[in-house]
Amino acid sequence: MASKTIKLKAKAGNGEVTVKTLIKHPMETGRRKDKDTGKVVPAHFIQEVTCTHKGEPVMTTEWGPTISKNPFLSFKFTGGAAGEEIELSWKDNTGDSDSATAKIS
């Protein structure tokens, strides 16, 4: 499944799978003021990211607005092999969400 916001890569090696992901998201804190209008830009940030492999969640993370814009995340898990699929999804504070799948290489 192609995703417009998630770039996802997973690589197997040394008995573990390294997952790297880049998510396109503004990660607005709700404290920044718009330079032109002087109005506060409303908070808009990812709150939850989950990664599953074979139907089992391998990683769940909760984020605040102080994770950098267009977040990068990397983690490792065991028990995965090349050719298998992983799925990663996010949800933000406005209720938006997206998910992507990638084959472990």
Place this chain on the structure above:
Amino acid sequence: MSTDTKRRLFLKASLSAGAVGMAVGAGMLAPGVVLAAWNTEAFSAETIGDALKEGLGSDTSTDSAEVTMVVPDSPENGAVVPVEVTTTLPGVQSIALLVEKNPRPLCGSFHPGKRMKPWVSIRVKVSESSEIIAVVKAGDKLYSARQAVKVTIGGCA
């Protein structure tokens, strides 16, 4: 452009509009579920102690050599500070990242599944030169590693 191509374009456009509408519709249903899971108290806490208490259940953490954090000393741009946390502690329940002088110190917390290795790499915002603290919860106790970073451009956190 022939009528046929036009019709195809129109169909394509209306189909994608439909998909967006559906996504928005689905989003409208989601917030309750999302907010129920997200730890509002921990993320809106203004001190390290409160954030740890709400997020990890205790406000006291012990500095431990078994928690390692890799952060550049002076990352210059506070909007993008790469942080890498790893630990040799067994039975990791969660890993949290905090920036002391940010208005809301808690950046994120990780809940590893059974198969996840206790290693994460992520980028955070640092509003002014401050200490970054990694806290690992293992065996219901908190262990931490800390490092001061100097930023020249604040990260607007």
